[in-house]
Amino acid sequence: GQQVMQIPQYQHVQEGEDFTTYCNSSTTLSNIQWYKQRPGGHPVFLIQLVKSGEVKKQKRLTFQFGEAKKNSSLHITATQTTDVGTYFCAGPENAGRRALTFGSGTRLQVQP
Amino acid sequence: NAGVTQTPKFQVLKTGQSMTLQCAQDMNHNSMYWYRQDPGMGLRLIYYSASEGTTDKGEVPNGYNVSRLNKREFSLRLESAAPSQTSVYFCASRMTVETQYFGPGTRLLVL
DSSP states (O other), rough: OOOOOOOOOOEEEEOOOOOEEEEEEOOOOOOOEEEEEEEESSSSEEEEEOOOEEEEEEEEEEEEOOOTEEEEEEEEOOOGGGGGGEEEEEEEESSSSSSSEEOEEEEEEOOO | OEEEEOOSSEEEEOOOEEEEEEEEEEEOSSEEEEEEEOOOOEEEEEEESTTTTEEEEOOOTTTTEEOOOOOSBEEESSSSOGGOEEEEEEEEEESSSSEEEOOEEEEEEEE
8 A cells, every 4th residue: 555654753953953854655646745743732734745846945944845746855944942843744545535644754852 | 713623632441441532623624534643653544534424444444433423523433442542543624625634632541
């Protein structure tokens, strides 16, 4: 079945350092979404990418969708303690169930 | 709007007990979902409902049943809880676009 993999599983950075998480799908995706989950919280939608090669920015966060629409990345510039949490990518299932397949997530810890 | 609400927030069960997790959304969304999240892992789909009156199995449906009571409510039932069902359960909903909105979760411990 469809698999969505994320690396790294965990990253610990000093405040001010940059951070990147990578997402790879076993199948071509019609779109990819990113969610953030704060410790003890629930996933919150960040962004959706649809077009091949698309790049979107939200303040210090830069999201990219690969040319082949099978991979994506999230880059955070100059991390802050408010960036702490787990970042998930998710792509539509290819089984026609209108559900999402989530990656296993990258947990980011930021040391002040 | 409250968005997606879930009850209870926490629950402790003994093996073999049953319980129902409740989920409601006030966004007039068609589709609703139940996920489970185990420590250090992503979300796995248990069941989903594409519209009122329909339900279908997800990736990990064994040991669970669901009811789409109306457009607003989607409940998840554990008939005979097992320790392997200790997890955090999230309900989510969406309209026609792909974005899903999640509830705050129910933390379940089965002893």
